Amino acid sequence: MKDIKLLQNIPLFKYLTEPELEKILQLAFVKEYKQNFTLFFQGMQGGVMYVILRGSITIIGKDSDGVEHEIVTLRRGDYLGEMSMIEEERRSATARVLETSLLLVITKKCFTNMLETDPSITSKLLLEFLITMSQRLRATTKKLNAL
Helix, strand or coil: CHHHHHHHCCHHHCCCCHHHHHHHHHHCEEEEECCCCEEECCCCECCEEEEEEEEEEEEEEECCCCCEEEEEEEECCCEECCHHHHCCCECCCEEEEEEEEEEEEEEHHHHHHHHHHCHHHHHHHHHHHHHHHHHHHHHHHHHHHHC
16 A cells, blocks of 8 residues: 555656556566666667666667767656657666665566456556657757757
8 A cells, every 4th residue: 555655646647546556566576776787788678677766777778889878857846768668769768876765667578467367557658658758858959959
């Protein structure tokens, strides 16, 4: 029940009922990651997404010279790796834990299972993915236009 309370205040899950959140917790898991832990590296195969329940994660990209640049810092309520739930591409950036963080970990297998058994849950999540991707694309376009 404690984990349900953590999920209820996360924007990604705002349209999910308590039984739907319970279903997610049956399939996914909550894990604490220590400061400086690298969740994944740019170029790695995807297959896992993370929802930040507590803490912060930095997203880092490498330029053509191999120099790392911070792209964005994600905090409680944000999520990352959702593109790997939709496509089979490699990771487009590196994700590193900035401070000890509590994350909900959703694997591709978990997401596919929900898609097959509970399409109402995944349709709500996919809509939120689209909204977030649209917002991120707008922000990127704005940055590029400023250059």
